[in-house]
Amino acid sequence: MTEVKPAGGGDASADLKGAMMGFVGELRGFRDDIQKKLQAQEERMNMLDRKTASRGRAPLSATAETEVPHQKAFSAYLRRGDDDGLRGLVIEEKGLTVASDGGFLAAPQVAETVQNVLRSGASLRRLANVVAVDSSAYEVLVDKGDIGAGWASEADAAETAPGGIERISIPVHELSAMPKASQRLLDDAAFDVEAWLAERIADRFARSEAAAFIHGDGVAKPRGILAYPTAADGSAADGQIGTIATGSLGDFDADAPADALIDLIYALGAEYRANASFVMNSKTAARIRKMKDGEGRFLWTDALSAGQSAQLLGYPVLIGEDMPDIAMDALSVAFGDFRAAYTIVERPDLRVLRDPFSAKPHVLFYATKRVGGGVTDFRAVKLLRFA
Numbered sequence: 001m002t003e004v005k006p007a008g009g010g011d012a013s014a015d016l017k018g019a020m021m022g023f024v025g026e027l028r029g030f031r032d033d034i035q036k037k038l039q040a041q042e043e044r045m046n047m048l049d050r051k052t053a054s055r056g057r058a059p060l061s062a063t064a065e066t067e068v069p070h071q072k073a074f075s076a077y078l079r080r081g082d083d084d085g086l087r088g089l090v091i092e093e094k095g096l097t098v099a100s101d102g103g104f105l106a107a108p109q110v111a112e113t114v115q116n117v118l119r120s121g122a123s124l125r126r127l128a129n130v131v132a133v134d135s136s137a138y139e140v141l142v143d144k145g146d147i148g149a150g151w152a153s154e155a156d157a158a159e160t161a162p163g164g165i166e167r168i169s170i171p172v173h174e175l176s177a178m179p180k181a182s183q184r185l186l187d188d189a190a191f192d193v194e195a196w197l198a199e200r201i202a203d204r205f206a207r208s209e210a211a212a213f214i215h216g217d218g219v220a221k222p223r224g225i226l227a228y229p230t231a232a233d234g235s236a237a238d239g240q241i242g243t244i245a246t247g248s249l250g251d252f253d254a255d256a257p258a259d260a261l262i263d264l265i266y267a268l269g270a271e272y273r274a275n276a277s278f279v280m281n282s283k284t285a286a287r288i289r290k291m292k293d294g295e296g297r298f299l300w301t302d303a304l305s306a307g308q309s310a311q312l313l314g315y316p317v318l319i320g321e322d323m324p325d326i327a328m329d330a331l332s333v334a335f336g337d338f339r340a341a342y343t344i345v346e347r348p349d350l351r352v353l354r355d356p357f358s359a360k361p362h363v364l365f366y367a368t369k370r371v372g373g374g375v376t377d378f379r380a381v382k383l384l385r386f387a
Contacts (some may be wrong), residue, residue: 101352117202123210127338177204221371250328272337336381
């Protein structure tokens, strides 16, 4: 019997084996190529991520790089009088130079702490319009009367009277404080000299500002609301603040004490009443908060939560201790839209000069800030006169 063998015999098996090995080699090459491409792509993505993160962090890094050296140099100046760091430091990101013949710019943390205290203090700053300037004065245009207006058709043009415009200039003045500390205290590493300095400066600035915004005479200080001419409401001319009389010399009227407060409210124009507030000191507030209406309800409403103001006849009350006490012919209560009535102008920089010589063995810190203030709309405020 004849034996039948597959065609090609052992050669076919070798060819199949060779083909399989070639396929496996190509597969490995394809896999290696894919891995190389994936690795290259991952490297490109990592580089892109680093660039993106760097761009995203640039503003923050710039801020940190400017504030930290300034803070360190300022701390060295306060503690040891070492001003080399401040004289050589230029804060490019904020466009500030720290060296000046009037002292050195305070570190941002100190300046911001002082500003926060001033904003939260019991002064007209909480109610008034506050403007930051870089010049020595601020000029504002105020309408002396209503702006002309009228109706017009396609054929006829309306004839309107021009509104009067008045230019008011508010200069800035130098406000200073001079806290002092012993050199031994400054040498104590545990003593936070920046926080101590900010607290002392803010306290003195707040008290000086609050007094000036009420009765400052405008000479080397802001002009307060009580330093302007006054006249009986209805006859007040330009540049005068209208007043309402209580009807009793040095006191409220005995029979109807609240009537003067109601008259004061409605003496103010309706366009100002929506944002109006009362301003008075604690002694006056103690008198008024005892008043009741005809049904025995108190006119004064206490604040419902922390941070809110008490209300009198539906309007907020600011307790300003620099307002005068109730006395003969005193202007003890102010009512108005103080954001429209009074403008505070300030330069944002705070400067500090270290003086180790004038009060030995103590070190004086002469801090200065430039602030101004004045009435810009006399129609927006009224005063209660005890007369």
